[in-house]
Amino acid sequence: MTDMLVKLYDLPLNWSFIQEQAARGITIRKPIGPEKHFIENWVRSVFSDVWASEVDVATNHHPPTVFISTEAGQLTGFGCYDATALGFFGPIGVAEPYRGNGTGRALLMACLLDMKLKGYG
Numbered sequence: 001m002t003d004m005l006v007k008l009y010d011l012p013l014n015w016s017f018i019q020e021q022a023a024r025g026i027t028i029r030k031p032i033g034p035e036k037h038f039i040e041n042w043v044r045s046v047f048s049d050v051w052a053s054e055v056d057v058a059t060n061h062h063p064p065t066v067f068i069s070t071e072a073g074q075l076t077g078f079g080c081y082d083a084t085a086l087g088f089f090g091p092i093g094v095a096e097p098y099r100g101n102g103t104g105r106a107l108l109m110a111c112l113l114d115m116k117l118k119g120y121g
Contacts, residue, residue: 006089008116015113017106026098027070028106031059039068042075043093051091054083067110069094069103079107081115089115 021028031039036059044052058066058080069077077094084090089111094104 003088006112008112008120011112011116013113013116015110017102017109021069021103021106024101025071026076026101026103026106028067028103028110029070030064031066031068033059035068039066039075039078043078046095047091047093051093054080054091058083065111065114067107067114069098069107071098077103077107079104079111081111087115087120 018028036056039059040052040055043055055066055078058064061082065082066078066080068075075095076098077092079089079092081087081089089108092104092107092111094107
């Protein structure tokens with residue numbers, strides 16, 4: 001896949017996807033410090049060591065540059081930015097049973113809107 005440029009200044013500040021996911025029982029949020037190793041281990045086991053390393057970088061930023069999705073306290077997905085390089089989105093992953101319900105899109109939008117709020121163009 002080739003890199004894509006996204007005009008964040010054209011992206012409306014619409015966070016309604018948070019409520020849409022909540023209606024499905026999915027919470028989209030930034031993790032807190034004590035969850036760092038749990039998230040990294042989950043990403044490593046479900047996806048790859050490489051993505052777990054990028055989650056490590058994203059969780060070490062202050063504030064973190066990662067969003068997670070959970071259902072009933074269980075991790076279901078994640079999305080990062082500023083992990084590989086500043087201004088880059090990714091990686092993103094949603095566990096197989098949770099795909100197809102908009103969770104990946106919600107994680108993407110959370111990251112892009114967070115980047116916009118930080119001043120990325």
